[in-house]
Amino acid sequence: MKQFNLVATLADGGRFPALLRxxxxxxxxxxTEFFGVVLGQVAEPLEVFEAIRAARNASPRAFADLGxxxxxxxxxxxxxxxxxxxxxxxxxxxxxxxAGHSFYVRLERRGFKGKIVSPEAERLLDAFILEAxxxxxxxxxxxxxxxxxxxxxxxxxxxxxxxxxSRELRGRFPFVRVA
Numbered sequence: 643m644k645q646f647n648l649v650a651t652l653a654d655g656g657r658f659p660a661l662l663r664x665x666x667x668x669x670x671x672x673x674t675e676f677f678g679v680v681l682g683q684v685a686e687p688l689e690v691f692e693a694i695r696a697a698r699n700a701s702p703r704a705f706a707d708l709g710x711x712x713x714x715x716x717x718x719x720x721x722x723x724x725x726x727x728x729x730x731x732x733x734x735x736x737x738x739x740x741a742g743h744s745f746y747v748r749l750e751r752r753g754f755k756g757k758i759v760s761p762e763a764e765r766l767l768d769a770f771i772l773e774a775x776x777x778x779x780x781x782x783x784x785x786x787x788x789x790x791x792x793x794x795x796x797x798x799x800x801x802x803x804x805x806x807x808s809r810e811l812r813g814r815f816p817f818v819r820v821a
Contacts, residue, residue: 644672645683648690649712649796649803651821652678656707664705668693674798676752678709681798687713691815711817712794714803721800722757726766729795732804733771739806740793741775744785748792748820753799767793794820 650671652661658673662680665671669684684690691711697704720728733740747767749760768784771793775782792807811818 644670644681646672646681646717646803647714648682648684648687649710649714649805650680650682651709651711652680653707653709656709658707661705661707664707674752676798679752679798681803691811691818694817695815705817708817710819710821711815712796712803712807712820713805713811713818714796715806716804718802718804719800720797720802722754725758725797725802726763729763729767729802729804730770733767733793734774736806737771737774737778740771740782740791741778741780742782743790744783745771745789745791745793746784746786747771747795749795749797750821751797753797758797767795792820 650661650665652658658678662671665680665682668690669682671680671682674681694705694708694711716732718728718732747764749763751758751760771782772784788809790809794805794807796803807818807820
């Protein structure tokens with residue numbers, strides 16, 4: 643699998659070839675072994691988000707096949723046993739962003755069915771963040787309604803992308819969201 647800094651998913655009822663054609667204008671996009679999921683490498687994700695938003699504003703049919711788009715700040719390599727450890731390693735440098743703010747972790751698991759349980763992993767990572775931010779004197783808090791930041795982890799077999807979805811980013815680009 644090639645490098646990636648975007649994860650795109652197909653909208654319900656969307657057409658996969660049409661989605662790939664529309665995204666190809668922005669960089670390299672490749673199918674994955676997982677239905678309706680594309681990984682992309684682009685120069686600047688925010689520019690892609692702006693272009694998609696402008697196209698959708700100009701025509702309701704533009705990017706109608708796009709379900710979600712997640713920016714990926716870091717790619718992790720893991721095993722079933724090391725997922726939590728690798729995710730914590732990736733989150734640790736960003737604890738200052740989470741300190742004193744609301745957040746939650748969302749893990750979209752693809753692969754390892756029955757071996758990785760997303761809600762369990764999410765609770766473990768939420769607990770790590772709560773403990774670490776609490777120890778810093780600026781405790782974070784879990785908020786599923788409208789958090790300051792969503793820690794999005796998208797797995798693909800033994801690789802995962804982690805993205806930081808701020809309230810501003812989600813509000814500006816409605817297609818930047820978790821499942």
